[in-house]
Amino acid sequence: MKSEFQFINSIKDRFSLSEVGDDCAVLPKDKDSDLLISADLLVQDVDFRLEWSNPADIGHKSLAVSLSDIAAMGGTPLWGLLSLAVPKSLWNDDFLDNFYEGWHFLAKKHGVELVGGDISSTTGKFVIDSIVVGEVPKDRAIRRSGANPGDHIYVSGTLGGAAGGLRLLETSQIHPKLHLIEKQLRPAPQVELGKQLNALGIVTSMIDISDGLSSDLAHICRSSGVGASINIEKIPIDPNLAETFPDRDENLELAINGGEDFELLFTVSPEDADQLRSLDVVSIGTITEHTDILEIFQKGNTKELRPGGFRHF
Amino acid sequence: MKSEFQFINSIKDRFSLSEVGDDCAVLPKDKDSDLLISADLLVQDVDFRLEWSNPADIGHKSLAVSLSDIAAMGGTPLWGLLSLAVPKSLWNDDFLDNFYEGWHFLAKKHGVELVGGDISSTTGKFVIDSIVVGEVPKDRAIRRSGANPGDHIYVSGTLGGAAGGLRLLETSQIHPKLHLIEKQLRPAPQVELGKQLNALGIVTSMIDISDGLSSDLAHICRSSGVGASINIEKIPIDPNLAETFPDRDENLELAINGGEDFELLFTVSPEDADQLRSLDVVSIGTITEHTDILEIFQKGNTKELRPGGFRHF
Numbered sequence: 188m189k190s191e192f193q194f195i196n197s198i199k200d201r202f203s204l205s206e207v208g209d210d211c212a213v214l215p216k217d218k219d220s221d222l223l224i225s226a227d228l229l230v231q232d233v234d235f236r237l238e239w240s241n242p243a244d245i246g247h248k249s250l251a252v253s254l255s256d257i258a259a260m261g262g263t264p265l266w267g268l269l270s271l272a273v274p275k276s277l278w279n280d281d282f283l284d285n286f287y288e289g290w291h292f293l294a295k296k297h298g299v300e301l302v303g304g305d306i307s308s309t310t311g312k313f314v315i316d317s318i319v320v321g322e323v324p325k326d327r328a329i330r331r332s333g334a335n336p337g338d339h340i341y342v343s344g345t346l347g348g349a350a351g352g353l354r355l356l357e358t359s360q361i362h363p364k365l366h367l368i369e370k371q372l373r374p375a376p377q378v379e380l381g382k383q384l385n386a387l388g389i390v391t392s393m394i395d396i397s398d399g400l401s402s403d404l405a406h407i408c409r410s411s412g413v414g415a416s417i418n419i420e421k422i423p424i425d426p427n428l429a430e431t432f433p434d435r436d437e438n439l440e441l442a443i444n445g446g447e448d449f450e451l452l453f454t455v456s457p458e459d460a461d462q463l464r465s466l467d468v469v470s471i472g473t474i475t476e477h478t479d480i481l482e483i484f485q486k487g488n489t490k491e492l493r494p495g496g497f498r499h500f
Numbered sequence: 501m502k503s504e505f506q507f508i509n510s511i512k513d514r515f516s517l518s519e520v521g522d523d524c525a526v527l528p529k530d531k532d533s534d535l536l537i538s539a540d541l542l543v544q545d546v547d548f549r550l551e552w553s554n555p556a557d558i559g560h561k562s563l564a565v566s567l568s569d570i571a572a573m574g575g576t577p578l579w580g581l582l583s584l585a586v587p588k589s590l591w592n593d594d595f596l597d598n599f600y601e602g603w604h605f606l607a608k609k610h611g612v613e614l615v616g617g618d619i620s621s622t623t624g625k626f627v628i629d630s631i632v633v634g635e636v637p638k639d640r641a642i643r644r645s646g647a648n649p650g651d652h653i654y655v656s657g658t659l660g661g662a663a664g665g666l667r668l669l670e671t672s673q674i675h676p677k678l679h680l681i682e683k684q685l686r687p688a689p690q691v692e693l694g695k696q697l698n699a700l701g702i703v704t705s706m707i708d709i710s711d712g713l714s715s716d717l718a719h720i721c722r723s724s725g726v727g728a729s730i731n732i733e734k735i736p737i738d739p740n741l742a743e744t745f746p747d748r749d750e751n752l753e754l755a756i757n758g759g760e761d762f763e764l765l766f767t768v769s770p771e772d773a774d775q776l777r778s779l780d781v782v783s784i785g786t787i788t789e790h791t792d793i794l795e796i797f798q799k800g801n802t803k804e805l806r807p808g809g810f811r812h813f
């Protein structure tokens with residue numbers, strides 16, 4: 188059975204679709220800038236649960252995931268569209284008003300205006316398609332495909348918090364660590380950092396961590412025709428995980444495969460590395476020539492890392 | 501209970517969203533052109549049924565409805581995005597390949613390239629969000645809001661065929677009138693006509709007939725702050741309906757309230773009317789000063805027409 192990534196690649200190859208496969212499509216806008224368009228589906232019981240998210244949380248997250256895609260290209264978000272397939276059971280109260288309040292609060296912070304979309308009833312689950320349109324200086328969108336052997340690999344912020352929050356929610360431990368739950372329900376897209384990185388002009392490839400560090404690093408490696416070696420000691424595990432989950436191996440697993448932190452993962456040539464000094468990013472490894480091979484290095488031992496993030500199919 | 505139109509209007513008013521409410525959002529692109537973006541949700545068992553549509557039909561229709569939105573603004577479609585929430589039961593065979601073949605065949609005809617989207621699994625119904633991005637000469641997008649009292653009201657093609665096809669499918673009469681079924685399953689968006697009308701520069705308002713003539717005319721009236729009077733004898737009923745459904749009143753009802761014909765409904769000042777002579781359009785009535793009132797005129801009698809097209813809520 189094909190994974191969703193294999194299906195997308197097969198369609199892409201068969202019909203020569205050059206723009207499919209990055210975080211956003213990059214399209215010509217005007218003489219100074221390119222257009223970025225991102226679409227993200229959020230499906231009830233796959234991407235969120237009504238039992239543990241209020242409608243404003245879901246509105247926030249719908250926009251956050253798309254803003255994160257714009258951030259991953261180093262762009263500026265401008266406009267949003269929302270397509271909602273709404274079960275009749277959710278139509279009857281102020282669910283949608285609150286959903287939109289959550290969307291709008293984050294939108295305002297980033298200067299994004301709602302310009303369109305669609306609403307349909309459904310006899311199935313609540314489905315949201317969040318579309319964000321942005322722009323980036325001409326020919327300056329940062330893609331997944333530019334990583335070179337020898338480049339250092341960086342991540343912003345800390346990892347594993349959103350997955351830790353999900354684990355708490357799944358086991359109904361909603362009280363102990365609000366920070367982790369906040370990371371899961373109200374992720375903060377790294378739009379400003381993405382723009383700063385783009386302005387530096389030194390980033391060779393970038394992606395946001397939505398599926399998980401291992402999966403998203405594999406996407407960069409596949410697009411760039413390279414491999415990667417990660418130093419396990421360097422992975423910035425969310426410090427709040429340690430207080431809640433005492434097992435360090437479990438926390439590492441959350442940080443490596445958990446996903447949904449919406450931090451930025453990117454590569455920079457070693458000679459440009461000192462330009463990153465003032466930013467909240469850490470180097471976790473190096474790009475290698477071993478196409479599509481991810482290695483993980485710990486105390487003198489190297490072993491292969493299999494992409495273990497979330498897959499739909 | 502609010503209808504979906506009331507919800508959209510309430511959000512629009514509360515947050516001063518000027519771009520929401522037309523067939524497409526109109527956004528600045530470059531010095532010569534504006535960007536058009538349309539999003540359309542198609543939900544299994546609401547907008548299509550797997551029992552009577554093959555996957556390529558669904559792919560075709562997904563794109564057709566969005567191309568029709570671009571046509572309604574007088575624009576040129578350029579790029580498409582597809583977001584698909586796919587039940588696991590449809591993932592296992594070549595369903596998606598065939599769906600995409602149907603999309604791609606129509607896309608090629610209109611010079612549209614797939615540039616992005618998203619795929620998610622769902623435990624609910626198959627949901628498609630079809631997004632099309634296009635362009636239109638600067639400040640020349642034709643909106644719903646420009647109709648003036650005295651303008652003539654026109655429709656392209658014929659009406660009621662798609663609704664007749666749906667009725668045949670619902671009652672399992674798939675054989676007798678292929679034309680009607682084709683109208684329902686494989687609608688033809690009026691992109692060329694929309695561009696021709698825009699080039700003439702005389703159209704004061706336009707919409708595509710997706711919800712139904714009465715509903716879509718009501719949208720124009722509400723946006724323009726006017727009313728409309730329709731001559732029932734002038735409504736171009738699909739000639740194939742008469743052969744299948746002998747009751748003329750039933751056919752009129754299908755033509756007035758049926759929807760999904762994806763023909764263009766537009767208004768033109770009487771002094772410009774002769775410029776339409778070479779086009780496949782007919783005048784069906786006149787815009788009036790009676791805000792939000794639709795009247796229908798037959799053999800000397802005038803009565804009020806209530807918008808009777810499809811509503812989700």
